[in-house]
Amino acid sequence: MSHSKAALPQIEKWTTEDVHQWLTEEVKVDKTCADNFVEEEVSGKYLIDFEKTDILDLGIKHGPAVKIKSHLKKIREGSKHELQIPAYVANWTKEQVYQWLLQHADVYSKYAERLHEEDVCGDCLVCFEKQDFLDLDVKNGPAVRILKELHKLKDKPEPALEPILPPTALQKDAPQPTQPELNPSQQPQPFDNTDLKKEEINRNALSKTPMPAETVLEENKSQHTGKQQEPKPLGSKTNEDVKQKIPQTQNTNCWDGETLQSSLKIQKILADLLKEELKTFHFHLQEYRRHKNQPIPRGNLEGKDTIDTAKLLLSHYGNVDALQVTRDILYQIDQRDLASRLEKDMGPLKLQSHSDDALKRESHQGDKLKNLLTCGGNSLDNYDRFVVIVNKSKPGQAEHLQFLSTLKLFCVLDLDPNSNAPGGVCHSYRDTRVANLHIPSQYQGQTDSVIKNLNLNQQTSWVFCNGRNDIDDESNKELDYKNWLRKSCSDVEQLVSFICTPDVLDGIGLIIFLLLSPVDSEKDPIFDIYKSFLKRTDEENIITICESQSTYLKWKELTQEKCDSDIDPLSIYELTLSQVNGTVMALEPFNQTEKLLPSSDSSAVVLKQKDEDLMTALDILCLNHCENGYDENSSEFAAFRMKVEEEFYRGGKVKWWNFYFCDIDKDRPFIKRDKYESLKKLVRNQQDSNNTCVLLNFFHHPGCGGTTLAMHVMWDLRKEFRCAVLKDNTLPKAEVADQVIKLMKLESGKPSPVLLLVDDSKDTQNAYELVYCIRKAREGYSNRNTDDTKNSKVIILNCVRSQSPKEQYKQQNPMQSQFITASLTKEEQRDFEKKLKELKETHEKPENFYSFMIMKSNFDRKYTADLAHNTLENFDFNTKQAQLFAFLALLNTYVTKSEISLSCCKDFCEIKMLRWHADNVLDRMKPYSNLLTIVKRGGGRKGVTILHHLIATACLEELEKSHSLKVSDIAMEILECDLFFRDASVQSRFMVSIRRMLIERQRKKDGDEREPFSPFIDKVHSQQGRQTVQEIFEKASSKFETLASIPQALARYLYINERDFPEALKWAENAKNITENPYTFDTIGQVHKSNLKSNIDRVKQETSHNPDDLKTNIKIAENAITAFKRAQELERTEDENNSLLCLALQAHGELEEETADDDSEDYPKNSYNVKGYVGVLDIAFLVFEILGRLPLFEESDPKKKKYLKCFLEKEIPISSMYTESNEINRYVKIINENEYFLLNLKTEVKDIFEHLECYYTYFKANTSEFDSKNRLIVTGHFKKYVMLFCTEPEEKKKERHNNPNLSVKIITEERRLFLEWKRADTFAGILQHLDKPPQEIERITECYAFLQQQQQFDSKGQKMKETINYLLSNVVLNLLKPTSKHVQSYSFLSTLLLKTLQDVGLYYRFPDPYYLALLLFWPSPSEQNPEIGKYISAIKNSSRKRLNLLVKNRGTVAHVYLGKGKGFKRLVSKPQLDKNFREMDRGIDRCALAQLWRSGDIFKYEKIINRLHRVSGTIEQGQVYATYGTLKLPVHPALGAGIRSGWSTEKVSFYLGFAIDGPLAYDIQYES
Secondary structure (H helix, E strand, O other): OOOOHHHHHHHOOOOHHHHHHHHHHHHOOOHHHHHHHHHOOOOHHHHOOOOHHHHHOOOOOHHHHHHHHHHHHHHHHOOOOOOOOOHHHHOOOHHHHHHHHHHOOOOOHHHHHHHHHOOOOHHHHOOOOHHHHHHOOOOHHHHHHHHHHHHHHHHOOOOOOOOOOOHHHHHOOOOOOOOOOOOHHHOOOOOOOHHHHHHHHHHHHHHOOOOOHHHHHHHHHHHHOOOOOOOOOOOOOOHHHHHHOOOOOOOHHHOOHHHHHHHHHHHHHHOOOOHHHHHHHHHHHHOOOOOOOOOOOHHHHOOOOHHHHHHHHHHHHOHHHHHHHHHHHHHHOOOHHHHHHHHHHOOOOOOOOOOHHHHHHHHHHHHHHHHHHHOOOOEHHHOOEEEEEEOOOOOOOHHHOHHHHHOOEEEEEEOOOOOOOOOOHHHHHHOOOOEEEEOHHHHOOOHHHHHHHOOOOOOEEEEEOOOOOOOOOHHHOOOOHHHHHHHOHHHHHHHHHHHOOOOOOOOOEEEEEEEOOOOOOOOOHHHHHHHHHHHHOOHHHEEEEEOOHHHHHHHHHHHHHHHOOOOHHHEEOOOOHHHHHHHHHOOEOOOOOOEEEEOHHHOEEEEOHHHHHHOOOEEEEOOOOOOOOOOOOOHHHHHHHHHHHHHHHHOOOOOHHHHHHHHHOOOOOOOOOOOHHHHHHHHHHHHHOOOOEEEEEEEEOOOOOHHHHHHHHHHHOOOOOEEEEEOOOOOOHHHHHHHHHHHHHOOOOOOOOEEEEEEEEOOOHHHHHHHHHHHHHHHHHOOOOOOOOOOOOEEEEEEEEOOOHHHHHHOOOHHHEEEEOOOOOHHHHHHHHHHHHHHHHHOOOHHHOHHHHHHHOOOOHHHHHHHHHHHOOOOOOOOHHHHHHHHHHHHHHHOOOOOEEHHHHHHHOOOOOEOOEOOHHHHHOOOOHHHEEEEEOHHHOEEEEEOOHHHHHHHHHHHHHHHOOOHHHHHHHHHHOHHHHOOOHHHHHHHHHHHHHHHOOOEOOOOOOEOOOOHHHHHHHHHHOHHHHHHHHHHHHHHOOOOOHHHHHHHHHHHHHOOOHHHHHHHHHHHHHHOOOHHHHHHHHHHHHHHHHHHHHHHHHOOOOOHHHHHHHHHHHHHHHHHHHHHHHOOOOOOHHHHHHHHHHHHHOOHHHOOOOOOOOOOOOOOOOOHHHHHHHHHHHHHHHHHHOOHHHOOOOHHHHHHHHHHHOOOOOHHHHOOOOHHHHHHHHHHHHOHHHHHOHHHHHHHHHHHHHHHHHHEOOOOOHHHHHHHHHHHHHHHHHHHHHOOOOHHHHHHHHHOOOOOHHHHHHHHHHHHHHOOOOOHHHHHHHHHOOHHHHHHHHHHHHHHHHHOOOOOHHHHHHHHHHHHHHHHHHHHHOOOOOOOOOHHHHHHHHHHHHHHHOOOOOOOHHHHHHHHHHOOOOOOOOOOHHHHHHHHHHHHHHHHOHHHHHOOEOOOEEEEOOOHHHHEEEHHHHHHHHHHHOOOOOHHHHHHHHHHOHHHHOHHHHOOEOEEEEEEEOOEEEEEEOOEEEEEEEOOOOOOOOOOOOEEEEEEEEEEOOEEEEEEEEEOO
């Protein structure tokens, strides 16, 4: 292969084999290097473009890569590759290059070793340019020196090279570089000391120190005889060996015998260290501080060998201490064998384990650890969360890390891929606690979404930052540092950024680097993680715990050199892991005490921490809650009690501790409210109820102590019930129900009754949904043969905030409800007076406990008014503090549970947050701080709020009264402040509060309906009217530019309150332009519908009619239908940027009022399903009503009514209806102009009715009132449809009767009419026949067979639809009556289906053919169908497009399940399974059987298990997969609680059902 210019085009024609030949024969690289090019398919046309980095990416080392690059460069230049250096250099091995660099180029050994590691032999070295050296971290000076010395060789003979080997060669087991062959007499002898000789040669070569005479003679003799000494094996050295190597320059005569003996002992031990190990010894020696003497300076140790090191030790520390120091350092660097040998050799010399100073330092380190973890106290409660970063652990370490289970871990960043294996840190933690296993990329996205998806507020997140070896998957492989930097580092940096996001770790978290193994260099992922944290948080928020002092010293050197950090004040390194563990476990609150739950027969069971972790929705109250958590005689406990009591009486939420304090101090009891005994009795009375789940509604005014009373009752009933508080009302009710039942059954053979407190409810609807879910779950768990109704009972105490609690109570069953108002009885007032006297004895200034004083004053508005007046006397709205207080007053008045985050307050007031001093925000807020408190929300997030709702209201009134500051002024000031509208999680929650203030409506006092607008808007409207309301909405809209909720709310205000339809439509269109989603289009449709209804009502009142009104109304109707259609087509967006929109839409109730969100106050979850279709039906029948009132179509005239029917069915053209009446002709003309729109109405209505049939067939029943309301509306419309269109004319009946010999066309039409009559003309209708007699489906299949035979289709679409229906009818018939003569074989149907699938492709608009593909082609353990994955994707895509929001908002139903047979026999229908179950239990009724299906417990019975095949699979990132060998198929869990929250990656198995949107997984079982 020539390298001339003419050859340049030739290289592009090279095959991979040609490239391989060129590399091995011309470039002369190793065959393995060349093989890499072949494996990566590098042919000539690719090779010509390769640069050095591309070659390195193939795994080629630097030396060969430079050589290849050089040869390629010559090819490109068209020149021949010629050496400018003597040929003998090109023949050097990499060992000889190493020797030349040390002995002649005179460079540092670390650079020589680096080139040796990168396989830089002679022919590679001659190709090096300066940049190539720099790329290997060789500094500029040495690089220039090497190149200069190389060029000098052109005029010199080959230099003599001493035969020394680099340390890397000595450490490997591989054969050593080839040396001249030795005869048997020259074979190595035992106990020879190669290391010392190697060091001696190195020292003489580099420092030019003369060698001992006998050694020089021996070396010269070897050279004269042409022989070389063979490197001797590593091993023990004898004293004689060491003595022979003492340099003559040392004056050993001045040493006494004992000193000489100590020197030899140290030399003997150090001689067994490799060169790198000796460097490590030197590093620790220069940091050694256990001796009274200062450490040996680093400069004195540079370049010293074992002999010089021994001399330094003896001269610096003395005879005995030198031995002890040597031994200590050997232990530090894990050379325990050598340290033990040294101890034995020390003989009679005095041994000391540790000096007194060292023991004191360990004691100080224990106190230091306590201070770091407790902020100088004795309790771990000072930090809300801990973040731990841990590297690879060693065997046996995990048993000393139990303290991790006592920390409130937010997450653990683990760099050990074996951590989840037995003996690993993660595995050990999961033995007692729950941790969800994640990877860094799962932390990407909007903050609140990540927290919710990963369960971060509830369970520990264990993040594997460099692979997991317990999962056999390429994506979970451990990476070397280079690949980790390329592939994983950015994800980890984003993870760190997430952790350090304000309000995720906002001054209340501590970051712990737990180093369980040494970090040898900066090229370690944990060091990159450390630097990432340093960029994003203060250094003082990071502490380090090291497993040994040696590990710490290496880490300290790295952080000092690379980060300029002094970590010593924040590091623990002189304690063993066992000591660290014991120190942390001894901190308060003590975690050793077992938590107890009441059980049957007055017994108690232990609540394990792991079980509590799994019940993330519940805050469980134990029998021994608060007991043994603190030393109750300590000053810390007294201070803790004072703090908790003060927080509560000032206005904080009551804690269990408040009740406990009163229990242990009987002289200071907790105040029992007047309704205490009646509420307690109400709960106890439910034990005699026959219901498995009972709902008790407790209505109360906000801020009147309702929740405190409920918790007081629960505290006193904790020995009778298993008690828990629901943490979050927005959690899925099915998930909560499962956890409640788990609590009921926990650690006991018999169930125990549960008392569940649901706090902060706004109504009773959500609680009823929870009751339903608990009953469903309870029935599934119950033993049908055991009467345990009394014990297996759940009582829900639902605390409902209400503006009229007494009125709502009257509407409820008095046996299951109670109320409390903002009014005290005389007895309660006396109790509060007595409590005030007690507080004066124990607390300073209890009169500042404002929430307590409000209640003591019997909620006297004058008290709060005076308090507000006195506090705001010098109010100046120009100051930041006053503005912030006014903002809080406004929000706390109109938005319940609102606050401004601590970090947001800090930014607004320009406060710098100090570690451990977050409360300094209140100090800055004086003189208003006495009315403020800091509250903690979910996940430890802190915010500032006003102490009490009444105080906030009084302050707002005072600002208006005394300072002329209206609520609209404050609202506009908030909207003017850009700080509150940044794109971050903290500010986003504040934005939600603003939107709630603008749009959240309250329930009317005299019914279930809600007020038209929010109290804030009502207030502004009553004070200042439309203009100010619109200005506020417009300003808010300008701030929420990317969200549509505000312009939607303004549109609603304008069309409902002002009847200004044009202006309302403008703002509805603005909302649509921001976000095109179902809500914005539905708002447009509702504006048009209201306009149309208004016009119809107006026309009814008028005596004369104007044809132009018809034209206007048709146009409005057309626009409305267009909007409703678009609303139904669009899916609910899952873009995280729009997630807050869903929160903002909660208050609007009706969908036209913008929402059907999970927390909607008017309609429950999933209420939107078919609202767009209902809107189209509404408009269509309004149009039919308008047409029916026209003179030419009057409904009162049967003949004219027939004209309307014929016109809409396109049987009579409107042009044939022209008359002599000018008025009628004007109507005819307008109808003719809009004929296309009007004539399509009937078809669209019919399509909607068919679609709704699919809806009620494919999806689970929805029992919500809103869905029932929709069904009633649709039913009413269908009745109108029947009256208008479905009356068969008498003429057609006569024709059918008088013509028995009908044509094929007529017979075909009759067959299709039969299918429509039997509701079998649709795919959904045929599925319904699985639960009907087989005779009907047999007749249906016969009809479809006739249609297939005749092939008389109006279109290809009709042919395809009827072919697919024919296939399904055969499947259903085979399941019901496999012996029928009309059923086709499995092979026939498979062939027909394959042809059909080829015709429709993967993008057919109906999911029907893909559903059939799943039934007939689903893989089996012995047969895999790789195409099935495409059909799963196709059915999901098609169902998503066809069924739109219905799939997402309502669970689908499987009509067919995967059985154990083959062909048709492996398909089992749900009715067949029902029949099998009834054979086992003939007494079960339909409702009970349906309950078993809903709960999933049907799959626990043997009759069902025997019919079904269990599929193996995995769960990854919340997605279930079925696995068949290498085939991994996505499957959706059938039940909401089927998989655990937290997105942990686990192995599972399940039963498989087939639904219209894809395969469903039932009865998911985890392997672990």
